[in-house]
Amino acid sequence: MRAHGICTDRWQQAKKMNKLNQHIKNLVSISDSYLSLILDKVVEKQFSKKEHLLYSDDYAKEVYFISSGCVRTYILDYNGIEHNISFAIENWWLGDLQSFINHTPANQNIQALEDTVTFSINQEDWNLLIKEIPEFVYYTRLLFRNTMFTHENRILQNLSFTAEERYLYFLNNYPDLSQRISQKHIASYIGITPEFLSMLRAKRKH
Amino acid sequence: MRAHGICTDRWQQAKKMNKLNQHIKNLVSISDSYLSLILDKVVEKQFSKKEHLLYSDDYAKEVYFISSGCVRTYILDYNGIEHNISFAIENWWLGDLQSFINHTPANQNIQALEDTVTFSINQEDWNLLIKEIPEFVYYTRLLFRNTMFTHENRILQNLSFTAEERYLYFLNNYPDLSQRISQKHIASYIGITPEFLSMLRAKRKH
DNA sequence: TTAGTTTCTTAAACTACTTTATTTTTTTTG
DNA sequence: CAAAAAAAATAAAGTAGTTTAAGAAACTAA
Numbered sequence: 106m107r108a109h110g111i112c113t114d115r116w117q118q119a120k121k122m123n124k125l126n127q128h129i130k131n132l133v134s135i136s137d138s139y140l141s142l143i144l145d146k147v148v149e150k151q152f153s154k155k156e157h158l159l160y161s162d163d164y165a166k167e168v169y170f171i172s173s174g175c176v177r178t179y180i181l182d183y184n185g186i187e188h189n190i191s192f193a194i195e196n197w198w199l200g201d202l203q204s205f206i207n208h209t210p211a212n213q214n215i216q217a218l219e220d221t222v223t224f225s226i227n228q229e230d231w232n233l234l235i236k237e238i239p240e241f242v243y244y245t246r247l248l249f250r251n252t253m254f255t256h257e258n259r260i261l262q263n264l265s266f267t268a269e270e271r272y273l274y275f276l277n278n279y280p281d282l283s284q285r286i287s288q289k290h291i292a293s294y295i296g297i298t299p300e301f302l303s304m305l306r307a308k309r310k311h
Numbered sequence: 312m313r314a315h316g317i318c319t320d321r322w323q324q325a326k327k328m329n330k331l332n333q334h335i336k337n338l339v340s341i342s343d344s345y346l347s348l349i350l351d352k353v354v355e356k357q358f359s360k361k362e363h364l365l366y367s368d369d370y371a372k373e374v375y376f377i378s379s380g381c382v383r384t385y386i387l388d389y390n391g392i393e394h395n396i397s398f399a400i401e402n403w404w405l406g407d408l409q410s411f412i413n414h415t416p417a418n419q420n421i422q423a424l425e426d427t428v429t430f431s432i433n434q435e436d437w438n439l440l441i442k443e444i445p446e447f448v449y450y451t452r453l454l455f456r457n458t459m460f461t462h463e464n465r466i467l468q469n470l471s472f473t474a475e476e477r478y479l480y481f482l483n484n485y486p487d488l489s490q491r492i493s494q495k496h497i498a499s500y501i502g503i504t505p506e507f508l509s510m511l512r513a514k515r516k517h
Numbered sequence: 518t519t520a521g522t523t524t525c526t527t528a529a530a531c532t533a534c535t536t537t538a539t540t541t542t543t544t545t546t547g
Numbered sequence: 548c549a550a551a552a553a554a555a556a557t558a559a560a561g562t563a564g565t566t567t568a569a570g571a572a573a574c575t576a577a
Binding site: 473503504506510 | 534537
């Protein structure tokens with residue numbers, strides 16, 4: 106990109122998008138011109154703590170790559186109880202992909218747990234990149250594949266682990282998240298009440 | 312393919328692979344020559360009821376498209392209890408993809424629940440097809456994406472549904488499987504004991 | 518800094534689901 | 548087809564996790 110005389114604004118933006126740039130290059134080999142085509146479509150957005158990126162029943166018009174901060178996705182059950190589906194921090198993509206791809210109302214809510222900066226791509230540009238850039242197809246294929254593996258492992262856990270084992274697995278596998286995220290939200294993610302998590306933690310101290 | 316003078320054996324095989332043929336064509340637009348390149352790599356295998364296609368700790372050397380029959384994938388927990396992860400019938404792909412793709416020992420076991428005919432692709436051929444045929448990349452991207460959605464919905468359910476709701480969801484969404492698969496295996500899939508499922512069913516009759 | 522809000526802890530009563538054991542029904546196999 | 552094996556039903560006792568409630572600790576904001 107540097108060699109192609111991009112104006113200063115673009116160059117500044119490219120610098121800010123360095124994390125996304127690296128993330129793509131780490132997964133697929135891609136020409137600089139294709140890469141800049143992707144980065145051109147990406148828009149920076151800022152969300153303050155507790156702000157929502159998406160509400161369920163709305164349509165997910167974009168997906169997000171997190172540059173800094175932390176968000177959660179959650180569903181509301183018919184009793185009005187929130188259940189955390191996932192967390193995302195720096196260098197993670199997220200979004201309600203079913204809504205985004207199938208143009209259906211979202212099941213998920215997305216909320217910032219910290220002040221957060223994202224790079225988003227909207228549906229139109231996403232489809233354009235998919236059509237124009239085979240490497241973008243490969244890239245998203247790997248993202249889908251990895252998410253599929255993560256989901257699969259979580260299903261295995263839900264079937265065979267106790268609450269305590271799920272908690273320990275979370276601590277071991279997401280030590281960074283464990284520090285940043287409240288117990289209340291971790292409890293919801295592993296599918297137990299905060300009170301029961303508190304009991305488990307008390308038990309482990311002795 | 313017919314126009315290209317393929318020998319009778321091939322033509323016979325192609326007829327047998329009609330389901331796979333259709334499955335690919337339904338998801339991506341692909342030339343006949345590429346399609347026959349894929350079908351050339353596919354090998355028919357037969358498994359009798361209760362036979363294993365894969366044992367955990369072995370390496371998954373192939374993935375399977377089911378032409379007829381029914382299989383389950385399951386894990387063994389450290390108490391020796393089996394937990395069903397998924398079922399597959401005609402026109403479904405399955406395999407321990409983590410083992411197959413990452414060349415790690417399998418977590419999953421795969422077992423035929425009925426006499427089953429599969430078309431399998433081994434790792435080497437899979438990688439070759441990925442390298443040579445962009446449409447195969449698109450095809451597998453869609454497979455991964457759909458599996459990802461299915462997994463995601465199951466995680467949502469595990470977080471927000473009771474056992475009874477999970478059972479009703481299974482009945483409604485997989486009516487064909489509900490007929491073919493024993494309650495014992497359905498119970499395991501939704502994460503409860505067969506005894507408790509039996510109770511739920513008795514309760515619903517009144 | 519203090520009041521207000523949210524999170525965490527503790528504990529007792531409760532419930533969804535498991536465990537164990539026995540009987541009945543269905544399926545498999547020689 | 549009969550015998551054996553596997554699956555399903557029922558029931559009683561047990562347990563992992565929930566609910567409710569109330570107080571303590573930790574953030575948040577004027």
